[in-house]
Amino acid sequence: MSTDRAYYSSSIEGFLSASPDSVLGEVTRSSGFAIELTQRDAWLRQIAVLREHLTLWSGQGHLFFEFVVPRMGRRIDVLVIIKHAVFVIEFKVGESKFNRSALDQVWDYALDLKNFHEPSHTITIAPVLIATEAHDVLSTVAESHHNDGVLFPIKASPASLRKCIETVLSVGEGPIIDPLLWVSGRYKPTPTIVEAASALYDQHSVADLSRSDAGAKNLLVTSVAVDQLIERAKTERRKAICFVTGVPGAGKTLVGLDVATKHMDAKSELHSVYLSGNGPLVKILCEALARDEVARKKTEGVRLRVGETRKAVQAFIQNVHHFRDAYLADQRAPIDHVVIFDEAQRAWTLEQTTQFMARKKGRANFNRSEPDFLISCMDRHMDWAVVVCLVGGGQEINTGEAGISEWIDAIQRHYPDWDLHISPHLADSEYAAVDALDALKTRPSVHFNEDLHLAVSMRSFRAEHVSSFVKHLLDREKTLARAALDSIRQRYPIVVTRDLPKAKQWLKSQARGSERYGIVVSSQAERLKPHAINVRSPMDPVHWFLDNKDDVRSSYYLEDVATEFHVQGLELDWACVVWDADLRSGTTGWHHRQFVGNKWQNINKAERQTYLKNAYRVLLTRARQGMVIVVPTGDLEDPTREPSFYDPIFEYLRGVGLAVL
Template structure:
């Protein structure tokens, strides 16, 4: 080896070149991509007290680091365990540009014992040589890095290293979320049934080991045994390192508000692999029916149903902004061609306001994104009304369409018809062809005048010739009862929730919970499955403890949205400062950051079921009211505020539906708070705790 103070030699394609020390460092990093050989020269003094000098490295056979923009180190387990400490630390320092001397010292203390354990794992496990090691991996939300990740057979272990083995409760929740978010958002994990678990490893002192649903605390000397708990060499192969670290494998799902924000900023709705896989069949079926209606100059009613969070609204928005619809537009009687072939309409005032607020924030304009049903009906219902300039009318939450009595009262028009009848009539005025798409949720009728449900749509087309109706088999009876032909299509029911990140059973859990005779055994089984898929069901009797928990959980995730929800019919929560704000503005409440006084993250103003339906939060703090409590084995609404509207048919059913909506707004979890100062909630609290909710 040639020696020279501060110099080095690079060999490439049989040639040598003399390098200065900084150039030697750059060439060392370049080695991993170009397969160069760097021969370092011995320095006269250390380059830095904390940063390793590449000129101090003694190379044998160099190890290939596959790391890219997602991590600082990535290799198979044998390569990681045999790499020199300086080699690994240099790679991490190069990746984490803001690394401090303290961080580098922590790497030097923790990596060596991890390498020693990795060597044992690689040698002792049947397929250990194929396992992978990834260091400083950027988590899906982009705000944190995991210390290390081990890719073993059928599992992914997130490793968090600490010298003293002391972890605060807030940090334990954060690292458990590392595992949950990889399971939810990494396309090679949850979607492929790969177990993900966080292991908090103490390498400086002995600790008492603990095992939990999503994290384990262990000593470094016992890491091999932890690996054996999750390793399934006879059933699965480890995920290849090069595939795991590909940037496109991390696809956090977006809330409706986030998707709208992306659309307004980029003029395109995002493609999320899992959402596309669940909704693509419904979109293709609807687009096929639209093209057929255009080709045959006919009229279609399409019913698309789904469980809460299944992506119905997402489907509607995708269809409304399908660019190929412009090719199907007809020239209207006034000689003008339809310029906006499809329109997305919602009777959900808060949803309309939130989306319009996001449009305004993004500086948007131009093409109509969403309009309110009430204004649309008023505009086109008068005798002198013009023809709607749209071939495709998409009615969101169509099960909540107003009946004729509600429309007459709202519009002060004794001749007014139900909203379904009005939409069918509007569509018949459109030249050539038209399609009405009704997006239907399950059990979410919460307003008066919404109790007519699907039957209103059957009545709307019952005596109007020329309409073809299609939808999922589960809705056929509403039309067959009236002697109407109904084409069934399985893809027009979305049975899997994408809102809840693999926790599809939340809708079932909520439905069982509010049913006439809820079964504790069934609730516990559903809750167990929800927890296994990362969904968090928690309960407390302290409102302040609930607030502190959520503030701590999402402190480092500024884009996350969490807030307080409550029932509109409660009488008793006001004593805890939870007062319904009649002037609550849903747009700022859902969209603004925490420094805004209107933001939901401040946990001040609660929203009711009316402001929550059709929208979602990452986490919900549900303040349970005395308007829906267990008395014996039955739910009671005896203490609920009474409805002034005498047309209400079943107040108890509206309460059930309201709580079902409130329970299913959280994408990652729901934290139930039943304040201990309300005795009427005591039995309900015990029942909910036994139904699978973890106490905070």
């Protein structure tokens, strides 16, 4: 029989007693699409192998064909439950070799179950890759050093499958798994932003992508709250601005993409566009969605060109500066009634915008900040409009970024008829909007809504409080930092070292399957060149984030490095943060430096000191599963890299409790 999770589901006994044609028929009917002969023959080969080698466990387990992995949008060829173990089996029909990408694929499936499927947290999971033309192959059966019950991928030939199962069952032990309870268990995914965007673009709901715990409920509640205020503005013919706040990695971008992908129809009055000033994020999302759509359609027999698909994606995900320039030239109202501005705190100040307009656009008389101008574009609508501002705290990292107060000031000065829907947490210190909020006390139509705050980080499914640790670390609150570290260290390893090669090896040893890892550094880290790290060397964030292990431009090669500007809003599984002498530890706090010419200079402006500190906040909160921090030893013969610049940083990090690698 089929289930919602698989094309075919049966006890092993039932599978063995059924004819191969009846099993194939059930799998084919459940697929819902026309089956090519190559796929039919592949399924028949798999059925034959399993019928031959599962006889020993008739009455002792269960089998699923084409078992769905929700977060990844893929299906496991065969999943078999026998006694206390789950076997994730991927077949490569007609092949005799075991390539790395195939091994990573089956490992990814096993890890996804282990990390996000609740009943799989405490059981043995064996990823098995079978090359049907291989002979007498059975690789070593062993658990990885993470000791979480996921075995290293097992390479097997068809003839060795029985021996593989016997060996796995002898390695681990545990209670007998109830297949029906197991398959009905809660699946609580924590997708990357790229995975989430792809799923939303494929018309999944935000609920499908969320964990079923308090954090996920908060995400769903926030998405619903935004939907409701949009519907209210449309029904009552009002104009409104909404501020959604959240801790780093809580899912603000996910909420914005959820709104935008619900209303991609350009003919709909609710047509929405997602805008971001984060150029790398926009490029990466557009390219990822285009590639994914082409691959998805290919499985359905439809051929698409990436270029054509990319244009469709760009209709609802755009760079905010492109949107601004379009409506600078076109004085009509935008086609969109709803505009979502991600990282709204990074919009430009009046000074930055006017200078840019005079220098680049030849508009010497332009006198609006970027928030003011963007709101004015939506104000051109005669009936209704909604601006959704997604706001991160402590995320301003570049000169000329206005923070959120400029949005509120613009609304106060020029748009008296607009409604405001505000997260109460906008008053928290990291949003730097307290004075602006005070001015709203006498304004009508200001609504504070707790549902507009995302309190729980979803970036790290291993430890939700990494952002708290990083905040205390950077705020020099050593006692609080130690306490936060103690709460996360069991599930989220953070280590520090003076040795970059050792750190690279640590990354590679920690990552399993296609888990992404890479090196991130501050854009001010100018004296890492002796370590082959040049922050001025051009890198392509699309290749760095999206390409696989065999591409030298990818993060996996650990050659190109990303700065805070490349990685803000994105994430890695494992990160190496190399800490230069731009942010130094002193007895009274941080010392802020920039490298100019051939020497370090003090950064004296408080604003620029904040940008540098926030740069490290971004770098230290990129990893989903763990990170290594490298503090170079320096060089006594190089006055720009004196050990005295680096040693106090290392001692401070060790002093808050980080383990030394």
